[in-house]
Structures are given as structure tokens and as C-alpha cells.
Amino acid sequence: MITCVLVANRGEIARRVFRTCRELGISTVAVFSDADASAPFVAEADVAVRLPGSAPSETYLRGDLVIAAALRAGADAVHPGYGFLSESAQFARDVEAAGLTWIGPTPDAIEAMGDKIRAKELMADAGVPQLGRLEPAATTAADLPVLVKASAGGGGRGMRIVRRLDDLEATIQQASAEAASAFGDPTVFVERYLEDARHVEVQVRADTHGTVWIVGDRDCSIQ
Secondary structure, X not given: OOOEEEEOOXXXXXXXXXXXXXXXOOEEEEEEOHHHOOOHHHHHOOEEEEOOOOOHHHOOOOHHHHHHHHHHHOOOEEEOOOOOOXXXXXXXXXXXXXXXEEOXXXXXXXXXXXXXXXXXXXXXXXXXXXXXXXXXXXXXXXXXXXXXXXXXXXXXXXXXXXXXXXHHHHHHHHHHHHHHHHHOOOOEEEEEOOOOOOOEEEEEEEOOOOOEEEEEEEEHHHO
């Protein structure tokens, strides 16, 4: 039974999880960088552990420090939220190896689907239609507009639309730098951009007992 959850995230993401934990009678632990020391989510947790530094790469993306904070604070579970380490299969494995409960997909599922390039390959093998990736060096004006997208993470970070071929190389570098900062992985890829498409997701939940819920869909285009 989970009694105390560390949320390996910040801001609104952490606050949502804290609110749910309070409703369930579960105590909470926050981790925070120096830049976030006075943020509301820090005060809302039952316990807050400082991660020295300001950049995500030295704080929220340091899985070893997050796990150490969980153990030090007496947490028995880790909730990653979204972004940061939420799509790191290795972090999930490290959490479980430390004797903590991982609240999220299994490490194998994260490994298969957390990397968009790998996920697209798996879907292609299963016969799922997709746009297909473009090699930057082979991209031509006829392919425009194209989308440069981070392979890890989500939420629009590390994503750029390119409408001029001359901008492609610089845009790839910018997206890669943002992806590295946000997700700890600079890998990006290029695919065709559909001007009038909508981004619709089907929300699925499952537990370790094999029960699956289709929660509904949502139009993420407004994001």
C-alpha cells in the first residue's frame, strides 16, 4: 500500500498530483531546484527536498538525486508527472531497483513507446500508416513545410515548424538543444508537417491487474 509519494516534477504538474494524494490520504514529497524554491508547489507538499542547482539538467533530470531524495524523505513511491524523466525507462528501472513503487507505465512499455523514433518503427512493423521520417540532408523544398520534433518527451518542447529550406539546419540545432534541456535527450527527427491536421489523442489507463479503461479522447490541437 502506498503511503507517501514523491513527485519527480514541478509546478502545475506536481500540484495536481499533490491534490489527488491529499484526497486519498497519501502524504507527499516535492523536489525543487534553487530557481523554484519559492514556487507554490513546494509549500503544498508535506515534505520538500532541495536539489541544488537551477538548470533541469542538474536537478529534475538527475534521477539519482531524485531517488535519493525519495529515500531520504521516507517516500515509498515515485510519480514522474509528465516531461522530464517520465519517459525514461532507465529511471523507472532505477526507482524499482531502489525498492520504491513506480507510478507509471512499465519500463519495457516506456522503452517501446517513449522514444518516438522507436515507436514509429514498431507501429510501421504493425502496419499502422504514418507520415514517415525525412532525412534532413535529403529534404527538399518540395517537402516543405516540415516539422522538427524531439524523439523523447512531449508537450511541444523541442518542436519547430520549418517553412524555408535555408532554416532547416539551424532549426534542428535549436530543437535539439531544447530537447536536451527538457528531456535529457537531444535526438530529433524530421517529418512532413500537415497544415490542417488536428491532434486527437485517445486516453487509456491500465493497472497491474490487467484492467484497462478507455477514458475518452481529447483534441490537443489547442496545445
